[in-house]
Amino acid sequence: MNKPDAIRPHAILRASERDFIFTAQPSRVVFAPGSLQRLPQEVEALGARRALVLCTPQQVALAEATSALLGSASAGVFSGAEMHVPIDSAWRARRHASQVGADCAVAIGGGSTVGLGKAIALESGLPIIAVPTTYAGSEMTPIYGITEVGVKKTGRDLRVLPRTVLYDPELSRHLPVGMSVVSGINAIAHAAEGLYAQDGNPVMSLMAEEGIRALAQGLRGIHRAPADMAARSACLYGAWLCGSVLGHVGMSLHHKLCHTLGGSFNLPHAETHTVVLSHALAYNASAAPQAMARIAAALGAPDAATGVFDLARELGAPTALRDIGMPQDGLPRVLELALSNPYWNPRPLEAEALKELLANAWAGVRPGH
Ligand SMILES: NC(=O)c1ccc[n+]([C@@H]2O[C@H](COP(=O)([O-])OP(=O)(O)OC[C@H]3O[C@@H](n4cnc5c(N)ncnc54)[C@H](O)[C@@H]3O)[C@@H](O)[C@H]2O)c1
Numbered sequence: 451m452n453k454p455d456a457i458r459p460h461a462i463l464r465a466s467e468r469d470f471i472f473t474a475q476p477s478r479v480v481f482a483p484g485s486l487q488r489l490p491q492e493v494e495a496l497g498a499r500r501a502l503v504l505c506t507p508q509q510v511a512l513a514e515a516t517s518a519l520l521g522s523a524s525a526g527v528f529s530g531a532e533m534h535v536p537i538d539s540a541w542r543a544r545r546h547a548s549q550v551g552a553d554c555a556v557a558i559g560g561g562s563t564v565g566l567g568k569a570i571a572l573e574s575g576l577p578i579i580a581v582p583t584t585y586a587g588s589e590m591t592p593i594y595g596i597t598e599v600g601v602k603k604t605g606r607d608l609r610v611l612p613r614t615v616l617y618d619p620e621l622s623r624h625l626p627v628g629m630s631v632v633s634g635i636n637a638i639a640h641a642a643e644g645l646y647a648q649d650g651n652p653v654m655s656l657m658a659e660e661g662i663r664a665l666a667q668g669l670r671g672i673h674r675a676p677a678d679m680a681a682r683s684a685c686l687y688g689a690w691l692c693g694s695v696l697g698h699v700g701m702s703l704h705h706k707l708c709h710t711l712g713g714s715f716n717l718p719h720a721e722t723h724t725v726v727l728s729h730a731l732a733y734n735a736s737a738a739p740q741a742m743a744r745i746a747a748a749l750g751a752p753d754a755a756t757g758v759f760d761l762a763r764e765l766g767a768p769t770a771l772r773d774i775g776m777p778q779d780g781l782p783r784v785l786e787l788a789l790s791n792p793y794w795n796p797r798p799l800e801a802e803a804l805k806e807l808l809a810n811a812w813a814g815v816r817p818g819h
């Protein structure tokens with residue numbers, strides 16, 4: 451995942467913070483309340499004639515309304531999006547898209563729906579328009595994840611990068627506070643790891659810091675008043691920034707642990723990120739002190755790891771893997787998988803220290819205690 455490849459030839463060891471190679475990725479972003487109404491023009495602008503609308507079973511009403519908005523340019527609704535994109539859901543969606551003659555996919559929903567669109571695009575090259583309704587940030591990345599026989603595989607491919615993203619803050623107005631908080635912390639994790647990425651650069655670091663700041667403030671605002679549209683807008687803005695960071699630079703230990711926990715134990719994605727992030731930051735703190743200082747400053751906290759833990763606790767989010775369905779006897783398997791095919795990490799992976807990290811995350815221990 452973190453090896454140099456055709457898309458990311460810029461994974462270099464940097465002699466100084468200021469040395470970098472940056473390849474910007476092409477995507478069009480429309481950010482405004484009510485921007486969903488622009489969808490027919492955006493489909494047309496891609497030269498598409500039959501757009502298949504993707505969603506989860508929980509968001510069929512929104513997808514049907516979106517399909518109606520498209521009128522004769524709609525190829526109907528496919529409502530089979532699932533978390534972690536199980537391979538058979540990808541097969542079903544690919545078959546359906548081909549049967550209805552879709553030449554474009556509109557993914558309206560959270561990261562799972564965008565992920566299903568990516569699984570279709572990976573095989574067919576179908577262009578995706580993403581309309582995010584959570585703060586996960588997947589819409590800005592060329593990263594896909596597909597889960598097969600209990601293992602989540604991730605990869606980067608420009609074919610899966612959504613061509614157009616419509617950020618409409620109105621669509622997250624009713625996203626429950628709990629889901630808002632954990633998906634926002636999932637996005638914060640992208641930025642946090644971007645700040646110590648091997649192939650990071652000064653522009654991505656600015657975006658990462660601003661993204662964390664916008665999300666920390668926005669999430670506190672939503673927690674106080676769930677219909678505060680300024681706070682919703684700040685979170686979506688943060689999601690855009692943090693998703694862009696993830697899309698352009700590499701991931702490390704934190705994302706690897708979350709992909710292992712999600713793919714092999716079917717843990718809820720955003721909640722898993724929320725629990726693990728403070729522990730991954732504590733693990734990496736000594737190896738990336740400048741990144742930690744920037745994360746802490748953006749959170750308005752004295753320390754990055756405890757700052758994330760305290761933010762989650764303040765906002766009522768889970769802080770222990772045992773509370774989100776992780777069996778204690780599965781921890782050795784997580785360790786084995788995380789060590790077997792690791793992502794690059796600023797601190798070398800040490801089995802004993804990682805075992806302790808997982809034990810602390812499972813029990814919900816505040817880092818440093
Ligand atoms: N590839 C990437 O770059 C990337 C980045 C982040 C996340 N992801 C993927 O995204 C998935 C998690 O995404 P997520 O956290 O957005 O959750 P999700 O997409 O699984 O959504 C969770 C639930 O919330 C519902 N929902 C979404 N928006 C809603 C709204 N506004 N109001 C009410 N309900 C709403 C969904 O229908 C679903 O039932 C994971 O599968 C993860 O792997 C991928």
Ligand SMILES: O=C(O)CCC(=O)CC(=O)O
Nearest residue numbers: 565593594595604705708
């Ligand atoms: O499941 C995927 O699509 C990969 C997820 C990813 O790389 C970012 C994340 O863990 O939030």
